[in-house]
Amino acid sequence: MTVLVVSVAGMALFLWPFLALGAPSTGAAVSLALGTVVASAAVETLTRRLDSRRFALLAAIAALDAALRLVLVNGIGGFSPIFFLILVAGYVFGPSFGFLCGAISLLASAVVTGGIGPWLPYQLFACGWVGALAGLAGSYRHGAYDWRDVVVLGAVAVITGYLFGALLDVWDWTTFYRAAPSYGYVAGASPGELLRRFGSFYLATSAWWDSFRAVGDVIAVIVLGLPFMAALGRMRSRFTFATEAEPAV
Amino acid sequence: MDALSFAQLGYAYPGAGHRALRDVDLTIDCGLTLLTGDSGSGKSTLLRVCNGLVPHFHGGVISGRALVFGQDVTRTNTRRLARDVGFVFQDPELQSVHARVERDVAFGLENMRVPRGEMRARVDEALHLCGAEALRERSVATLSGGERQRVALAGVLAMRPRLLALDEPLSQLDESGARALVAAVAAAMERGTLAVVAEHRLALLRPLAQRVMEVSGGRLSDSSDSDAGPAMHATALTGRPGERPSPNHAHVRLHGVAAGHPGAVVLASVDLELSGGEVVAVIGNNGSGKTTLLRTIAGLLAPLQGRVERTAGRVAYLPQNPTTLLHRRTLRSEIEWTLRHGGGGGAGADAVDATLADFGLEHVAERYPRDLSTGERQRAALAAVLAGSPALALLDEPTRGMDATAAARLGRAVQRLAATGAAVVIATHDHDLATHVATRVVETRDGAVQEQTVMAAAPA
Numbered sequence: 001m002t003v004l005v006v007s008v009a010g011m012a013l014f015l016w017p018f019l020a021l022g023a024p025s026t027g028a029a030v031s032l033a034l035g036t037v038v039a040s041a042a043v044e045t046l047t048r049r050l051d052s053r054r055f056a057l058l059a060a061i062a063a064l065d066a067a068l069r070l071v072l073v074n075g076i077g078g079f080s081p082i083f084f085l086i087l088v089a090g091y092v093f094g095p096s097f098g099f100l101c102g103a104i105s106l107l108a109s110a111v112v113t114g115g116i117g118p119w120l121p122y123q124l125f126a127c128g129w130v131g132a133l134a135g136l137a138g139s140y141r142h143g144a145y146d147w148r149d150v151v152v153l154g155a156v157a158v159i160t161g162y163l164f165g166a167l168l169d170v171w172d173w174t175t176f177y178r179a180a181p182s183y184g185y186v187a188g189a190s191p192g193e194l195l196r197r198f199g200s201f202y203l204a205t206s207a208w209w210d211s212f213r214a215v216g217d218v219i220a221v222i223v224l225g226l227p228f229m230a231a232l233g234r235m236r237s238r239f240t241f242a243t244e245a246e247p248a249v
Numbered sequence: 250m251d252a253l254s255f256a257q258l259g260y261a262y263p264g265a266g267h268r269a270l271r272d273v274d275l276t277i278d279c280g281l282t283l284l285t286g287d288s289g290s291g292k293s294t295l296l297r298v299c300n301g302l303v304p305h306f307h308g309g310v311i312s313g314r315a316l317v318f319g320q321d322v323t324r325t326n327t328r329r330l331a332r333d334v335g336f337v338f339q340d341p342e343l344q345s346v347h348a349r350v351e352r353d354v355a356f357g358l359e360n361m362r363v364p365r366g367e368m369r370a371r372v373d374e375a376l377h378l379c380g381a382e383a384l385r386e387r388s389v390a391t392l393s394g395g396e397r398q399r400v401a402l403a404g405v406l407a408m409r410p411r412l413l414a415l416d417e418p419l420s421q422l423d424e425s426g427a428r429a430l431v432a433a434v435a436a437a438m439e440r441g442t443l444a445v446v447a448e449h450r451l452a453l454l455r456p457l458a459q460r461v462m463e464v465s466g467g468r469l470s471d472s473s474d475s476d477a478g479p480a481m482h483a484t485a486l487t488g489r490p491g492e493r494p495s496p497n498h499a500h501v502r503l504h505g506v507a508a509g510h511p512g513a514v515v516l517a518s519v520d521l522e523l524s525g526g527e528v529v530a531v532i533g534n535n536g537s538g539k540t541t542l543l544r545t546i547a548g549l550l551a552p553l554q555g556r557v558e559r560t561a562g563r564v565a566y567l568p569q570n571p572t573t574l575l576h577r578r579t580l581r582s583e584i585e586w587t588l589r590h591g592g593g594g595g596a597g598a599d600a601v602d603a604t605l606a607d608f609g610l611e612h613v614a615e616r617y618p619r620d621l622s623t624g625e626r627q628r629a630a631l632a633a634v635l636a637g638s639p640a641l642a643l644l645d646e647p648t649r650g651m652d653a654t655a656a657a658r659l660g661r662a663v664q665r666l667a668a669t670g671a672a673v674v675i676a677t678h679d680h681d682l683a684t685h686v687a688t689r690v691v692e693t694r695d696g697a698v699q700e701q702t703v704m705a706a707a708p709a
Contacts, residue, residue: 237263241304
């Protein structure tokens with residue numbers, strides 16, 4: 001539910017340029033992004049869905065991701081080691097946790113690596129959605145984790161690998177590619193025309209770059225997915241308890 | 250109001266096939282209640298209900314009723330319960346937060362927002378009760394296991410809980426340390442603090458106890474009148490001196506070794522020789538350098554001075570906190586891992602099963618090792634390091650948290666290992682282990698290692 005509300009705000013940010021309304025101002029975008037992330041963390045905390053233990057886990061994952069990003073500041077192509085933990089944590093703990101995990105990991109690592117700039121609000125939402133999508137994919141499963149979970153999460157890794165890149169291109173495109181003749185951003189053009197231009201921009205500039213991310217994340221999920229799911233799953237089983245009226249045998 | 254009022258309490262850990270507690274009825278309104286029982290019987294689980302760790306921290310399924318000072322455990326958060334119930338864990342390592350002793354003891358009070366002046370007074374008093382005034386300025390990392398235990402208790406007493414829950418508080422203390430700890434508990438009780446204590450070493454605590462309850466298979470029964478106690482331990486550990494092989498080639502030699510941390514030399518000058526087939530017990534007070542000696546022999550700690558010679562072969566080292574060793578997803582694969590990487594012999598299912606049987610761990614072979622009870626974890630770690638045939642085995646307090654059966658099994662495993670020509674060194678406070686299993690006893694004292702005359706092991 002929180003994720004849904006947050007996502008509407010994020011959608012507005014990304015769709016803004018396509019609706020012939022021009023690029024959103026940086027100040028507004030930053031306030032919107034930070035505001036929604038903080039608000040969703042607050043709502044999750046107040047409703048006790050994010051208790052101290054989950055919060056500690058969230059902080060630990062964000063810190064690990066910040067450290068990983070520090071090790072590999074520029075990544076390899078579009079690949080960055082930070083996505084793997086976000087994917088697995090989202091898959092095991094659900095969309096809300098996944099979203100916060102993605103957004104806060106990115107925020108923490110941006111502070112550490114000096115990656116704060118007008119692109120940050122777009123990154124917060126895009127990375128949050130990576131975790132949220134993984135969370136949706138993991139919502140309907142139960143029992144012990146096995147190879148099927150690796151397949152599902154691998155598929156999510158591919159989709160989010162490209163999706164994350166495409167979403168961030170919206171900022172790039174509206175900011176730096178205004179003058180380009182056939183694929184550049186033209187403020188005020190019709191949504192159809194803008195989509196066509198964005199499509200050719202994406203294929204021409206980013207598709208191969210994002211392939212590094214998609215492939216890298218899939219490899220990480222295949223190699224490390226199961227042990228990480230098992231470890232986080234073990235933790236999750238401790239986070240809740242059930243009460244029974246009558247002791248069963 | 251009763252301190253504890255449990256009725257038909259049942260509990261299962263997440264994913265566990267069996268219940269750790271069944272139909273427990275327990276009311277505590279005064280004095281000290283002693284919980285006894287084999288390792289894995291549910292003592293720790295029962296204690297953990299008192300401060301809400303079960304079920305708030307561990308998850309799982311709980312049934313029946315559990316009231317702590319009138320508060321329903323399932324509906325009260327652990328932060329609230331922690332003010333009424335002071336808990337000292339079996340691993341005091343789990344419980345230290347700050348680097349320096351004094352601040353660590355004050356940590357609970359800081360969280361309760363006790364005014365500074367009162368905080369000082371309470372910290373002084375708690376350190377005094379625990380006989381730990383001398384440790385005040387020490388760094389927690391340099392404390393021995395027993396010292397940590399006392400500091401952990403001081404941290405809890407400073408909060409002036411209404412009920413103390415102690416999980417095997419004596420398991421790693423020497424005789425004088427254990428007496429000091431029991432005295433601290435007695436002093437707290439004089440002020441009206443109640444206590445529930447799980448312990449295998451009953452002799453010292455029995456005089457304080459109002460009641461002795463036995464936990465077995467998750468069920469609780471009153472055993473105040475029965476006299477099974479410390480004597481049991483001694484008879485279970487009868488050694489078999491006749492089977493001791495003659496020492497073969499020397500495995501380890503220490504020449505004029507000084508060891509410790511720079512600035513805090515623990516061992517000043519040690520000459521020691523160990524041969525294959527020997528079982529050497531290292532005794533000595535808490536903090537006298539037993540662990541340092543073991544770590545030096547293992548090569549984990551470079552000597553500050555002198556030389557350590559060791560013939561080739563696998564070194565099995567059991568640290569005082571065995572959990573640090575366990576890293577696989579099942580106990581079975583833990584043992585397979587040792588067998589596969591340790592040279593000697595294959596990692597066939599037979600070899601693994603034999604090791605599991607040696608330590609009575611068949612029933613937990615497929616479990617996640619870190620989810621086992623402390624006693625089971627200790628045996629699991631032993632099985633994991635002793636599998637195959639190490640040339641040298643160094644065991645730091647291996648009987649900590651063990652019941653008599655497990656201690657006897659360990660004794661047999663050690664003797665079997667020595668019979669293969671391995672040298673075994675055991676740092677221990679366990680008198681029975683030292684007299685019945687060891688072929689030689691040395692004592693760490695005043696920075697040196699002295700030979701002790703072995704008492705004739707009269708089979709009981």
